[in-house]
Amino acid sequence: MEAAIEDLKSQEVPNFSETIKRHGVYRITLIRRFRDRTWIPPTLIYKGEGDLQDT
Numbered sequence: 001m002e003a004a005i006e007d008l009k010s011q012e013v014p015n016f017s018e019t020i021k022r023h024g025v026y027r028i029t030l031i032r033r034f035r036d037r038t039w040i041p042p043t044l045i046y047k048g049e050g051d052l053q054d055t
Helices: 004-011 014-025 027-037
Strands: 044-046 052-054
Touching: 004 014, 004 027, 014 027
Parallel strands: none
Antiparallel strands: 044 052
8 A cells, every 4th residue: 555655646647547456455545545645734724815824
């Protein structure tokens, strides 16, 4: 699973289908774990002015 996540991170546009085939991991698990590790911290919020600002 770790290798699959690193593979996705190295791709300019993450291709889940190819990564799943290459590493033989479960689709839903890979998507959830990848998103969990690439989330935006809750301290960054949208202020409605077109920019993300640190609170």
